[in-house]
Amino acid sequence: MAQLIQKDIDIVSQPFEKLAQTLSITQSELIQTINNMISRGLIRKFGAILVHQKAGFKKNAMIVWSVPPKLLEKTGEIFSSFPFVSHCYERKPRFKHKYNLFTMIHSQNENIASLTRIMSKATGVDDFLILESLQEYKKTSPEYF
Template sequence: MTSENIKIARCIQNDIESISHPFKQMADSCGLTEKNFIIIIKKLYHEGYIRKFGAVLRHQEAGYKNNSLVIWSVAEVQIEKAGKIFSLFPFVSHCYERKPAFQGKYNLFTMLHSKDANIPVLANKMAVSAKIHDFIILETLEEYKKTSPEYF
């Protein structure tokens, strides 16, 4: 990697401000145009230097006070269909299959977030929609510090 690429990597591994043109601000700090900055990020991604570029929502700070992991017992042949149904709900942030299944049967995990709605009510809506009724709601009691890795 070039020194310019390392400078860009350092810039994008930090939090991105919630402003109208965050990449322009970062590009300016690297002495680049916004367009060239984005081109280089795409190049680094396609070359395999960057594997993932995503946002982390700090849901507690955003006002989502009701947060629970809901685990589902789903027949193997229904996993993909149930996952697609669950992922359509706007209050679901994560939906993934877990192997091996927790306690031998809970194999589909969903994370639900709500500012004011009752999580059991939301989980029941999901259950009815997917016709899956064996689930456990695991309420978030405490959130621990989340940090992203720094490479440069």
């Protein structure tokens, strides 16, 4: 079962129904089994991986920020509130020994630099680098089983 549920799931109103049929069990039994696996720590989470190009997002970039430690949590909360931010992570400042907050932003048509300026203005953080994607070589869902 673990091998099947880590694969792509159809985007339909009852996404587990087809999977349950494949396993010859009811949808309710499947969901109960998944919940049991989560409670036992065998599954951490379910998540969607957005293929931003298929969703209409033409541009994306990782923005790395140098944020004073005392402002990290608040800055992370503000950045996370923007609808164009898909990821926001604190990391050890190994990149140039100062960038400790990483965000991933996506845009359908707005300039990445202008979105970054909006974020900078909202937080007062003005030490950042924009790392725009040039070529995507691999993007897959992780498989564990």
